[in-house]
């Protein structure tokens with residue numbers, strides 16, 4: 001560290017390790033970071049894009065928003081209030097978010113309390129226990145999403161039935177889409193180091209119909225166990241009032257705030273995003289949710305009945321492209 005550097009190496013490690021633990025589609029971790037004094041830029045790493053499943057870059061921006069939220073939480077623990085600028089530099093469109101750290105004080109109340117949940121949170125694709133989530137907790141998660149500018153809508157049973165049909169259509173399309181299949185083969189299954197979704201994190205195969213996305217659908221994953229899944233999952237749709245790159249980044253921050261809040265109540269989540277990857281099916285989900293808002297993420301939530309493996313992360317050093 002030079003005498004002029006604002007953060008120590010340990011502090012940079014804390015910030016970027018937190019950021020790396022954000023969720024991202026297929027665990028591509030589509031981010032890199034530049035640090036200039038008290039300013040941290042979150043950049044899109046185009047080498048980690050998913051051209052088949054995420055042609056428009058919506059999912060990767062949701063991941064970048066989630067990473068930025070984790071950065072804010074870690075900064076709050078270190079005592080920094082943060083302010084944000086979305087896509088701050090027209091000359092550098094790869095800079096998705098710029099985070100400004102204010103002068104250090106005591107840990108920032110509220111945000112810093114979520115720090116311990118960052119490494120506990122992971123996507124849980126197994127069956128849920130038959131214990132319903134209390135209505136106050138559902139409300140709390142909606143408030144968490146709302147405070148980042150998004151909306152979380154819990155679906156009733158008739159909406160869930162309609163969604164299940166749309167998901168089925170998406171699953172069938174996925175199975176016959178060679179490009180998506182190859183992309184999944186590149187990122188999913190087996191043992192993984194640093195990125196991708198290892199077989200151990202896929203969870204068991206459902207016996208019978210279940211509201212879960214099997215990321216390995218279409219290719220063999222040996223030794224996979226089977227399990228009976230809950231018959232009525234708690235399903236929510238995270239929406240934004242508008243549809244542009246800023247909305248996607250905000251959706252990512254809202255997603256991560258609600259997921260960390262859920263983790264603090266021992267509630268786990270998995271993604272049912274397959275219909276949102278097809279424009280016509282996304283419109284159908286929009287109709288089911290009954291809102292003008294734009295669906296960005298579909299979540300299945302509950303208390304996990306088992307445990308499943310975690311997806312690996314790269315070392316924070318590998319995500320830092322500039323620091324002075």
Ligand SMILES: Cc1cc2nc3c(=O)[nH]c(=O)nc-3n(C[C@H](O)[C@H](O)[C@H](O)COP(=O)(O)O)c2cc1C
Nearest residue numbers: 023024025026027059062122123213271273274311
């Ligand atoms: C925008 C977005 C979309 C995702 N879509 C899916 C999905 O459809 N199915 C799924 O099983 N996981 C999905 N995931 C979860 C990622 O696979 C997961 O975050 C990644 O593997 C890292 O693992 P972790 O969440 O356990 O840390 C999605 C994550 C994000 C951020």
